[in-house]
Amino acid sequence: MTRRSSWRRWSLRRRLITGTIAMVLITLLLAGTATVLSLRASLYERLDEDVLTGLDVARGPVDSAPDAGVPEGPGPRQRIDTLEVVFTAEGTATSSAHVDSDGDVTTLTPLQLERISTGLDEERTPSTVDLGGALGTFRIASETTEDGFIVVAGQSMRDVTTTITALTVILAIVVAAGLLTVTIGITWLVRVTLRPLNLVADTAERVAQRPLGAGAVTLTERAGLDEDPGTEVGRVGAALDTLLGHVEDALASRQESEDRLRAFIADASHELRTPLASIRGYAQLAQDDARGTTAPQTRSLDRIESEAERMGALVEDLLLLARLDAGHALHHEPVDIALLAIETAEDAHAAYPDHEWPVEVGTSLEVSGDGSRLRQVLVNLLGNAGKHTPAGTRVTTAVTHDAGNAVITVTDDGPGIDPDLRQRLFDRFARGDSARNRASGSTGLGLSIVAAIVQAHHGTVDVASDSGGSTFTVRLPLADQCI
Known part of the structure; x- marks a missing residue:
């Protein structure tokens, strides 16, 4: 699942390039492997034919000179990198000879003879045996004569191994060069092919970012x-x-x-x-x-x-x-927002004496704006709390500042706002008769006016509410932050 998710997160260009290169690599590896295996099978077949031919040649002089170190007779002599061994029926070697790359004939060691004896397969069936040392690996075959001697002929696999190794190296270089060429070509082709699609994506992104x-x-x-x-x-x-x-x-x-x-x-x-x-x-x-x-x-x-x-x-x-x-355009002048909060809270206390209206302000904070409209913001927020909360509710107005903004909060401990109404609270004509036990009529424009005035002053307003009360938060740029 994780790999699939990672693959899906890749760009289309990356998918195409990676997928194409992977398929080309698999194809080249399969072709190279098939070539090496085919050549190996062909070389082994020819080597086995040479071994059997050498076995036929080795049988001729054995009967006439079984005790000689090297078979003698009028027939052809041993070729380079071949060996001939004669065993008795009991497995004792009567003669052994190896012709190295210089044409010198040497006798095999007892350990090498033992490896040959144990490595034999059925008659005239070539098998592979490692003689170690400078001799390396040989392909050998045996046949029993009429006199009961076991004649063994073998040929070194050095040429076959060298050929296969050289071919493998060549194929590896060719695969690497081909893969590099395909990577460059596919990257260029995909980039050019997907350029119009990138143009479409860029256009869609620019449109999506616009409000x-x-x-x-x-x-x-x-x-x-x-x-x-x-x-x-x-x-x-x-x-x-x-x-x-x-x-x-x-x-x-x-x-x-x-x-x-x-x-x-x-x-x-x-x-x-x-x-x-x-x-x-x-x-x-x-x-x-x-x-x-x-x-x-x-x-x-x-x-x-x-x-x-x-x-x-x-x-x-x-x-x-x-x-x-x-x-x-609104009229802009320095407005002491803390003093404004105190004055509107006093007005709210006169209009709703059955509520508590504490004010929490520190030093004076000035914002640049229309004083009458900002007063209307506070009047509407406090009037909204007075209308829609029961008698005895505590409505606290606080003025603070943070990050270059004056922060005005109006918090009440009333029953809270209906969640369905909260989503559209600042919409025009948003009314909820059952919200906050409203007893008097309302046009539903008060909070929408608050949002419009605050937005015109480059500020923000939001609300948080639960069963324990509601808090309206207004943020306005301080006077020294306004441009």
């Missing part, structure tokens, strides 16, 4: 393989370019739709501000002139004014979000 979730996106990356549609890689490249074109068109349509929606929300919010202000003014005017109004009418006027105020707040929130989405 496509929001904002105007223009995909200029293309593989550019339209001119080679006949190959598989060309088809993949052309398909990728077509896909990128469709994605770019879809993103452009999405951005156009978002721009239209933002413009509509901004225009509608702006246009609604005046009639809502008029409704509130007329409601207040009617309440001031209470002559002739009944109690139900008075309650109706109160409801009209309160709903107009709530709708006005909603319109203001929508208008703020639309402006932030459109990238409107």
Whole structure:
């Protein structure tokens, strides 16, 4: 499993090169081995024929001169690197002779004769025996004469061994040279062949690294393989370019739709501000002139004014979000975030006196930003904790700093946030009626406004929650870290 996983992690180029070289190496090794074995079998066959021929020659003079050191007679004499031995039926050597490479005839030693005697196979069946010393390995065969003598003839295997060794060395050099040539050639061929595929992969990686979730996106990356549609890689490249074109068109349509929606929300919010202000003014005017109004009418006027105020707040929130989405620049000035935390905590205590609102701050920390918007961030976070936690909940606001950022945390010991709601907590109109036992209505825009304002100040906001409470953490660059 580990080897297979390692193989799968290899690049396609490495797989092709390694696999091809391995197959070529196996082929060359098989061919070389077959060649050596075939030559060895052929040389052994010829050597055995020579041994048997030498045996036939050795039988001639044995009967006429069995006691001689070297067989005599009118026939051909021994060849170089051959031996002849005559044994009695009891296994005693009556004569032995070896002709070395210089043509000198020597007598075999008793140890060599013993090795020959024990190494014999069936008659006229060649076998191999190692005589040691300078003689080395011989191929020998025997035959029994009519007089009961055992005649042995043999021929050195020096030439056969030398030939096989030389061929093995030559084949090893040829295999190494061929493998080197194949490696260079295959590497170059695979590199050239996979160059278009690398281009496709590079294009896909560049596109994958681009954020496509929001904002105007223009995909200029293309593989550019339209001119080679006949190959598989060309088809993949052309398909990728077509896909990128469709994605770019879809993103452009999405951005156009978002721009239209933002413009509509901004225009509608702006246009609604005046009639809502008029409704509130007329409601207040009617309440001031209470002559002739009944109690139900008075309650109706109160409801009209309160709903107009709530709708006005909603319109203001929508208008703020639309402006932030459109990238409107915020006013930047030094803001003491610690002082801001103290002030908003006091306001929250006045609005929710049944909660505890401790503040933990050290030295003053200044950030560069819009003071009113940053105040709104804290107001929304504290108001969110006051609305959605039961009476007696402790809500702690702390201001610290780390790594060039001011860190603001709002922590409560309430019942926590529903995990399903936590995933979309900062989305617009995200509402969970059962989360945190909410008793009052909400537009679901408070935390989305927090996220938008913090993002506009180049900061981050996140939340951690469990059954023991929730913590909202806001990080904003300190004034001396802002560019």
